[in-house]
Amino acid sequence: xxxxxxxxxxxxxxxxxxxxxxxxxxxxxxxxxxxxxxxxxxxxxxxxxxxxxxxxxxxxxxxxxxxxxxxxxxxxxxxxxxxxxxxxxxxxxxxxxxxxxxxxxxxxxxxxxxxxxxxxxxxxxxxxxxxxxxxxxxxxxxxxxxxxxxxxxxxxxxxxxxxxxxxxxxxxxxxxxxxxxxxxxxxxxxxxxxxxxxxxxxxxxxxxxxxxxxxxxxxxxxxx
Amino acid sequence: xxxxxxxxxxxxxxxxxxxxxxxxxxxxxxxxxxxxxxxxxxxxxxxxxxxxxxxxxxxxxxxxxxxxxxxxxxxxxxxxxxxxxxxxxxxxxxxxxxxxxxxxxxxxxxxxxxxxxxxxxxxxxxxxxxxxxxxxxxxxxxxxxxxxxxxxxxxxxxxxxxxxxxxxxxxxxxxxxxxxxxxxxxxxxxxxxxxxxxxxxxxxxxxxxxxxxxxxxxxxxxxxxxxxxxxxxxxxxxxxxxxxxxxxxxxxxxxxxxxxxxxxxxxxxxxxxxxxxxxxxxxxxxxxxxxxxxxxxxxxxxxxxxxxxxxxxxxxxxxxxxxxxxxxxxxxxxxxxxxxxxxxxxxxxxxxxxxxxxxxxxxxxxxxxxxxxxxxxxxxxxxxxxxxxxxxxxxxxxxxxxxxxxxxxxxxxxxxxxxxxxxxxxxxxxxxxxxxx
Numbered sequence: 001x002x003x004x005x006x007x008x009x010x011x012x013x014x015x016x017x018x019x020x021x022x023x024x025x026x027x028x029x030x031x032x033x034x035x036x037x038x039x040x041x042x043x044x045x046x047x048x049x050x051x052x053x054x055x056x057x058x059x060x061x062x063x064x065x066x067x068x069x070x071x072x073x074x075x076x077x078x079x080x081x082x083x084x085x086x087x088x089x090x091x092x093x094x095x096x097x098x099x100x101x102x103x104x105x106x107x108x109x110x111x112x113x114x115x116x117x118x119x120x121x122x123x124x125x126x127x128x129x130x131x132x133x134x135x136x137x138x139x140x141x142x143x144x145x146x147x148x149x150x151x152x153x154x155x156x157x158x159x160x161x162x163x164x165x166x167x168x169x170x171x172x173x174x175x176x177x178x179x180x181x182x183x184x185x186x187x188x189x190x191x192x193x194x195x196x197x198x199x200x201x202x203x204x205x206x207x208x209x210x211x212x213x214x215x216x217x218x219x220x221x222x223x224x
Numbered sequence: 225x226x227x228x229x230x231x232x233x234x235x236x237x238x239x240x241x242x243x244x245x246x247x248x249x250x251x252x253x254x255x256x257x258x259x260x261x262x263x264x265x266x267x268x269x270x271x272x273x274x275x276x277x278x279x280x281x282x283x284x285x286x287x288x289x290x291x292x293x294x295x296x297x298x299x300x301x302x303x304x305x306x307x308x309x310x311x312x313x314x315x316x317x318x319x320x321x322x323x324x325x326x327x328x329x330x331x332x333x334x335x336x337x338x339x340x341x342x343x344x345x346x347x348x349x350x351x352x353x354x355x356x357x358x359x360x361x362x363x364x365x366x367x368x369x370x371x372x373x374x375x376x377x378x379x380x381x382x383x384x385x386x387x388x389x390x391x392x393x394x395x396x397x398x399x400x401x402x403x404x405x406x407x408x409x410x411x412x413x414x415x416x417x418x419x420x421x422x423x424x425x426x427x428x429x430x431x432x433x434x435x436x437x438x439x440x441x442x443x444x445x446x447x448x449x450x451x452x453x454x455x456x457x458x459x460x461x462x463x464x465x466x467x468x469x470x471x472x473x474x475x476x477x478x479x480x481x482x483x484x485x486x487x488x489x490x491x492x493x494x495x496x497x498x499x500x501x502x503x504x505x506x507x508x509x510x511x512x513x514x515x516x517x518x519x520x521x522x523x524x525x526x527x528x529x530x531x532x533x534x535x536x537x538x539x540x541x542x543x544x545x546x547x548x549x550x551x552x553x554x555x556x557x558x559x560x561x562x563x564x565x566x567x568x569x570x571x572x573x574x575x576x577x578x579x580x581x582x583x584x585x586x587x588x589x590x591x592x593x594x595x596x597x598x599x600x601x602x603x604x605x606x607x608x609x610x611x612x613x614x615x616x617x618x619x620x621x622x623x624x625x626x627x628x629x630x631x632x633x634x635x636x637x638x639x640x641x642x643x644x645x646x647x648x649x650x651x652x653x654x655x656x657x658x659x660x661x
Contacts, residue, residue, distance in 0.1 A: 009457055015464035019471070080456035082498070083510075084556055102460035102494050105467040153532070168470040170484060172491060181498075182530065186567060191532045216480035219470065 001116060003027045004045045006036040006062065007078070008055055016049065019105040020112065023165070033057030040066060040073070046116050047074040049108070050095070052081060060086075063093045074115035078103070104173040106164045113163030127162060129224060132208055134162065143206035153178055154199040161212060161222035168219045196220065228395075229388050233380055240376045244369045251365045252358070259355060260334060264317055267336040267351045274302075274349065275340045285343050292347065300326070301353060307346035312339050324354070332357045394418030398427055405434065407441050445507055452501035459494050466490065499619035502560065503606075506626045511554040519549045519558070523583060526562050533570055534579070543581040551650065553631055561627045564620045565590050565646060572644065587649045597639035604635070 003025045007013040010031065017027035028045075030036035033056030040048070040062065048066075052059035059077070066073060075095045079086060082100035090098055096115045099108060117125055117136050125136040133142040139155055141148040150158065160177055161169070174196075175189040200212055215221050283291060292304040307313075315338040324331040333352040340349045397416050405413050413434050415427035466487050469475070475483075505511065523545060534541055551558070569579045569592040577593035602608040604625035607618040624646075628635040634649040 009461060011461045012457065012464055015461065015468055018468055019464070022471075080453055080460070082456070082501070083505075101456045102463040102490075105464050168475075168480075170470060170487060172484075172487060173467075179529075179533075182533070182563065182567065186533055186571060188533075188536060191536045194536075195532075216475070216477050216484075218484060219480065 001025045001046045002043070003112070004030060004036075004039055004043075004048045004073075006030045006048060006054065006059065007051045008032060008053075009051075016105065016108065019167075020109060022167070023109060023113075023163070025112070031055075033062070036062050037065060040071065041069075044071065045073045046120065047076065047112050049112075050075055050077050052077060052079045052086060052090075060089065060093065063090065063095055067094045072119065074112075074119045076108075076111055076115060078108070104176065106160070106167060106169050106173050107177055109167075110160050110163040110177065114159070129162065129211075130209065132203075132211075134159070143203065143208040146206045148202055148206045148208075150199065150202060151195075153195045154202065157195055157199055158203075161220070165222050165224050168215055168221050171218045171220075174220070228392060229384055232388060233384050236380050236384075237377055240380070241373060244373045244376075248362065248366050248369050251369075252362050255361060255365070256358070260319070263334040263353050263355060264336065267317075267334070267353065268338075270351055271336065271338050271340065271349060275342070278340070278342050283343070285345070288342055288345070301351060303350040303352075304340075305348040305350070307339065307348050312346065313348070315339070319355075320352075321357075327354075391420070394420060394423040395426075398423065398430065402430070407438065413438075445504055448500055449504040449508065452497050452504065455493075455497050459490065459497065462490055463487075463494070496619065499623060503619065503623060503626055506557065506623075506630060511557050511630075514552055514554045516550050516552055517555055517558055519551045519588070520545050520547050520583060522558065523562060523581065523588075526559070526566060527581070530566055530570065537570065537573060538576045539570065539573055539579055540577075541579050541581070543583075545581065545583045546585065549583055549585055557627050557630070561624055561648075564624050565648075568592075568620055568646075569644075585650075587647055589645065589647045591643050591645045593642060594639070594644040595642065598637065598644070600637050603637055 001024060003020060005013045005016055005027055007016070007029070008031050013029050013031070017029070021027055025046075028039065028043075030039050033054045036050075036054065037057075050059050050062060054062075059079075063075060063077075066075065076097040076099055077086075077090045077095045078099050078101060079090075080101045087098045096118070097111050099111055114136075117127070121136070127134040127136060131144045134140075135142075136159075141150055141155070141158070156178060157174065160174065171189050171192050174192045175186075178192065178195070179186070196212070200210070203212075204210060211222050211224055213221050213223050278288070278291070281291075295302065296304055315336065317334075317336050320333050320335055321330055322333065323329070331354050334355050335353075336349075336351045338349050338351070340347045394416065397418075401413065401415055405411075413431065415431060417427070418424060466483055469483050470480070523543075527541065527543070531541075565588075566579075569590050572594055573579065573592050574595065579590070579592045582589040582591070599608075604621050606622040625635055627633075628648060632651055636647050636649075638645045638647075
């Protein structure tokens with residue numbers, strides 16, 4: 001999978017690349033407007049991470065250019081602006097997602113995963129992992145042909161882990177993923193723990209191997 | 225506090241009063257002097273006339289005595305007496321007070337005691353003329369003075385009201401303009417020009433001062449927004465580096481906990497930053513668009529979203545929501561408002577506590593159990609409620625207040641029977657002007 005990171009902050013871009021390259025993504029960089037235009041004209045990407053404020057131009061124009069060329073690249077806007085207007089405009093022009101800075105790399109990874117799955121697997125969108133089978137379209141789980149019923153939260157957690165395989169994910173990142181802005185206003189993130197406990201139980205009851213490990217006391221890792 | 229016009233009247237009135245008071249003795253002395261000198265002149269004339277007429281009569285000595293006696297009896301104010309000596313005694317002029325038999329009162333007289341020569345015989349003639357007493361003169365003058373003082377005062381008031389009101393009119397217009405001016409309302413301030421130089425100078429100076437203030441205010445608002453903005457990227461970098469550090473294969477438990485602590489603090493910074501940015505945006509009127517929102521449904525949905533957090537603290541939630549309560553507002557801001565209220569009620573609650581939500585057409589009320597009252601005067605100020613026990617962003621209530629101010633809703637807090645009560649009173653629909661039929 002090929003990604004293009006259009007971001008003028010080199011430190012942030014390299015962090016993103018370092019994290020995502022572990023997920024079998026190949027990352028390329030564009031640090032300004034003209035580089036970005038140049039690259040999208042030449043190549044196709046599975047997913048483009050687009051910062052809106054770029055030296056030399058507005059990220060929205062890159063988005064418009066992609067649309068004009070009828071390119072199918074998935075686009076996730078990563079912006080420091082976090083303004084609803086930008087979000088709506090970006091999604092209207094054709095972005096697939098919008099992520100406000102600062103964000104967790106694990107969250108970005110989950111969004112990239114989901115955008116790529118949506119773009120590239122329109123008909124049969126099934127993620128397989130040994131005995132575990134996830135149908136992204138119908139949001140159903142099967143373990144060795146046994147259907148498992150998960151709550152909305154448990155499903156969201158499972159997908160998050162799948163898209164961050166072998167990564168240490170802190171409880172805070174999980175809480176933010178589940179509750180968004182609400183999570184960072186609540187000091188207590190124990191609700192994550194009970195959802196994880198239920199998810200683990202449901203999976204193991206259905207005969208799924210124990211891939212979800214607790215690490216360092218409060219972190220989690222989906223090991224495969 | 226005195227009004228400007230009354231202030232200019234006061235010294236004038238006092239000055240007029242002093243002048244008129246001083247005029248009373250002055251008038252008295254003048255009147256008295258004229259009076260006395262006229263009387264004296266008159267009395268000498270009388271004396272000369274009497275003497276010349278008596279001499280002209282050429283009466284024998286015996287008849288003279290008789291005539292004088294009759295004169296003395298008939299003519300009041302004249303007393304002839306035989307001269308004690310043949311030598312001429314000097315005339316004397318004086319004022320005297322004595323009891324008058326005829327008027328039955330003490331009266332003041334001007335008297336002339338002089339010598340008259342008839343048939344070579346000297347007689348003493350005393351002429352007395354009743355004159356006004358000093359106190360009566362003073363009273364009359366004082367009354368006149370008071371009358372004129374009142375006339376002056378009335379005139380002053382009338383004139384000052386008329387002319388000053390006209391002169392100061394531009395000042396009052398400026399005052400009114402200032403009173404209506406609001407720093408955060410984004411409206412241009414303009415003063416009405418006048419034909420008085422000083423007022424135009426005042427208006428110019430005020431304009432300059434206000435423009436400077438507005439600019440400083442705008443800069444400060446922009447500063448907050450810009451700073452918050454600029455912070456997002458470095459915060460994103462730090463967060464990404466911490467996320468990478470988590471992945472380090474040789475990370476020990478202790479190191480993980482250190483990173484996790486740093487991470488928690490970073491989350492707090494991000495939250496403060498986000499909230500400051502939100503406040504700045506509300507102040508900059510960046511949430512101008514609004515729609516008709518069903519608050520009953522919105523509340524219901526948000527309570528559902530928070531249900532897992534309620535369970536965590538074993539809180540019981542009761543709600544009395546009037547259905548179909550519609551409200552005109554920006555959907556993002558309304559969600560932020562309700563979110564903040566609900567999360568406050570959860571965060572600052574005791575274990576196994578209660579939360580109750582009450583919604584009517586006119587108000588939204590959130591009640592939750594708590595242990596001690598909060599300082600109501602500081603509650604809605606930025607960073608005033610942060611405590612080490614519950615480290616929030618310190619901006620939640622400030623945001624609530626800001627949103628309520630924007631829509632002219634009233635938010636209030638009270639603490640009764642160990643219950644925190646937050647009430648938001650929406651604009652009363654009854655007070656809106658009724659459509660004309």
